[in-house]
Amino acid sequence: MSRTVVISVDAMGGDKGPAPVVGGMAKSAAKNPDLRFLLHGDPAALKPLLQKRAGLAAVTEIRESTSVIAMDQKPSHALRHGRGSSMWNAIEAVANDEADVAVSCGNTGALMAMSMLRLKRAPGIDRPAIAVMWPSRNPSGYNIVLDVGADLRADETSLVQFAIMGAEYARLGLKLDMPRVGLLNVGTEETKGRRGHRSALERLNQMDRQPDRRFHHVGYVEGGDITGDRVDVIVTDGYTGNIALKTAEGTASLIGEFLAEAFRATPLSRIAALFAMTSLHRLRKRIDPRRVNGGVFLGLGGAVVKSHGSADATGVSAALKLAFRMGREGFAKKLAERVASGGTRVKDAGGFMPDIRKEA
């Protein structure tokens, strides 16, 4: 059943340079014999890193690239001057069918702009979206939120497409048979909401009544449901999703600081911190962004995973795992077929993601 998946990796774009990228590749390669890499960047920097990792050089081909897209570069500037950069070449390899999926820790805006240019939108998709996994009360531990920044003002059609794409991503990423999808709003009453939201709601309600539906639409959800267990997929425009994501990250980081300060406050509390260390470590693990690393670009003519800019080897490895699954399933192509069919069963697609549940 297994087939080789080639991941095209931008080695240079992240905050921490190529070391954690190669470290993450080594972790993933050790666990997964079906992985191959195209590694884009400066060979002089990459070769020594590769050689330190047993077996990694054998499954990796280094591709020289002449420049790096900076984290703070404007997407428009990156598009004009970024040809030949490690990011550009990573995407280019997917566009040329040399690789199944591209992974980068670099500048999100530039990555999306280049992906749009080289991979194009998939047929039938109005606007691509960036989807992230979000810690939640659900059994899987995560919800999916989209869009978090690609389409700042999503219209009715985009919101419906985001719902379909988010549900398929939940089937792949959270291994759910019938993901519950909700449309983010300021209240749960059907009469509330902006005009585009109300018509998207009606179309999703209609889809929910189809016998061959592939997700369940619960209606409007609120900000509190993003971390809750009422839905698995939260659909919103990129403006709202981006602000919600950064607000949540800010809140989590503030509480983390307050917690640390609380345990530093007195000599006794510093002793308490020693006793509490295991418990605090358990908490940190549950809200660790590295474990959910990887926003995915949905709706393009090829698969692209955006890893966190400051990801370490563990984070990069998590993003590579996700990329592997997407590559193996031909996710990008099948997703477009789903959207074209309006989120119901596609006759010719056969068993879409048939063996995802067999994977550990």
Place this chain on the structure above:
Amino acid sequence: MSRTVVISVDAMGGDKGPAPVVGGMAKSAAKNPDLRFLLHGDPAALKPLLQKRAGLAAVTEIRESTSVIAMDQKPSHALRHGRGSSMWNAIEAVANDEADVAVSCGNTGALMAMSMLRLKRAPGIDRPAIAVMWPSRNPSGYNIVLDVGADLRADETSLVQFAIMGAEYARLGLKLDMPRVGLLNVGTEETKGRRGHRSALERLNQMDRQPDRRFHHVGYVEGGDITGDRVDVIVTDGYTGNIALKTAEGTASLIGEFLAEAFRATPLSRIAALFAMTSLHRLRKRIDPRRVNGGVFLGLGGAVVKSHGSADATGVSAALKLAFRMGREGFAKKLAERVASGGTRVKDAGGFMPDIRKEA
């Protein structure tokens, strides 16, 4: 210097009925001899509660009201059928100049709808806003965010007015001389953002160059700045603000649950919890919503404070303290003058909030 402030209190609208409301009044009255109350609700329920609290009956006048606005009642329904309710009468007393400020733990939408109808918008204000205090890294411990739900799609003029109103609220509520104000967006570059945002930004930049400015405008801020120390006041439309607020609350509550679970996980961690109890209590205090209880309605012809629906006596007392300050300073009226003058010094307003810093 002291003058009596009359607070008109809706005793019945909260989730927990009148007991925590009267409890909060007792706490506040014990600390502040300048407080008087009009208490709206069912005298049969209120009289016994009042009599249990030494001295409270002497500063409180009970006003009978015949009905209660339910938490889940639609604002439009509450407007049509809510005349004579405890909430209606609490607002009515401010409209009739019998009280300086109204406080309710009830249904936010109904409270805003009734306040709009009876108190009207203040002259020159396009749309009122709901402002809340938000835990942050700033020395005061809090930032102010507005709007969180009154004006779902604020236009350019509303955003500018929100900035002025939020800055004045920061002067009162956070005791800042020159609050820093930022406009919420998906990036900090001036070229980013929706059209209404860009023109609001330009107008705020202009105001920032005035020699008699009363706040400093820092430009765009992001979701992470809501809990940060880069600004004191975050300005956004009610749709985005509401979703950000509920997302942050959800995140805080999820982390709280994870933390509790981490300390319950093993026998050793339960022992660690005993040692850590003081530290955890210290954390809880810093993110306790009761201590920042009270969204305020800005831009109306009278002052209204919305307390949390499930507030206990401590929470109600915090809302009453805020209401007292607003009443003493004639905040609602002076705020409208500020907006009319474009956020700069008002000649005839004299010492706006002259003695706020003398208050403990």
